[in-house]
Every structure is written in structure tokens, then in C-alpha cells.
Amino acid sequence: MAIQRRMCANHDNRMAIGVCVITKAPICAECSTRYEGVNYSKEGLAILKKRRAKASKAGMSSKAVGYMLAVVVSPLLVYAHFLFFEHTTSFFIDLQQFEFANWF
Numbered sequence: 001m002a003i004q005r006r007m008c009a010n011h012d013n014r015m016a017i018g019v020c021v022i023t024k025a026p027i028c029a030e031c032s033t034r035y036e037g038v039n040y041s042k043e044g045l046a047i048l049k050k051r052r053a054k055a056s057k058a059g060m061s062s063k064a065v066g067y068m069l070a071v072v073v074s075p076l077l078v079y080a081h082f083l084f085f086e087h088t089t090s091f092f093i094d095l096q097q098f099e100f101a102n103w104f
């Protein structure tokens with residue numbers, strides 16, 4: 001593809017210095033915002049922000065789900081430990097009190 005001399009999508013009289021990575025629109029220096037090493041048009045940047053906001057919201061909700069799960073599951077785990085130790089201690093007490101002579 002040949003390099004084209006393109007004009008800014010927003011300014012007919014200005015030369016485009018780059019292309020927005022999101023909208024692919026040619027943009028001039030004034031319309032371009034350099035962010036994380038790449039060019040964005042205003043529209044592209046708005047789309048990026050929307051995407052980032054959506055992503056962070058999704059991250060928050062999965063974190064919240066994890067937290068809720070921990071809140072619900074940890075008392076159950078504590079109870080499971082209680083049951084386990086209660087059971088095993090009674091087993092050891094039984095073992096201690098077991099008299100071999102009773103077998104005969």
C-alpha cells in the first residue's frame with residue numbers, strides 16, 4: 001500500500017500525522033492524543049475509556065463475588081474443621097478407653 005498524504009478527519013486543511021488506533025481515522029497533531037505510546041483521536045480515546053471502565057467494572061464484580069464466596073465459605077470451613085476434630089478426638093478418646101480384655 002502506497003503512503004498516502006491524507007488530511008485530518010476533523011480538519012480538511014490539516015495534514016494527518018497519524019491514524020487513530022481505535023477508529024482508524026486519519027488525525028492531525030491537534031486531534032491526536034498520544035496515550036501509552038499510540039495515537040488516539042478524541043472519539044477513539046472515548047471508546048478506549050468506555051472499554052476500560054467496562055473492564056474495571058467487570059473486575060470489581062468478580063472481586064466482589066470472590067469476597068462474598070469467602071464470607072460464605074469460610075464459616076463452613078471452620079465448621080468442617082470443628083466436625084473433623086470433634087470426630088477425631090472422640091475416636092482417640094474411644095481408643096484410649098478401649099480395653100483389650102473386653103474382647104475375650
Ligand SMILES: [Zn+2]
Binds near residue numbers: 009010011014030
Ligand atoms: Zn484535526
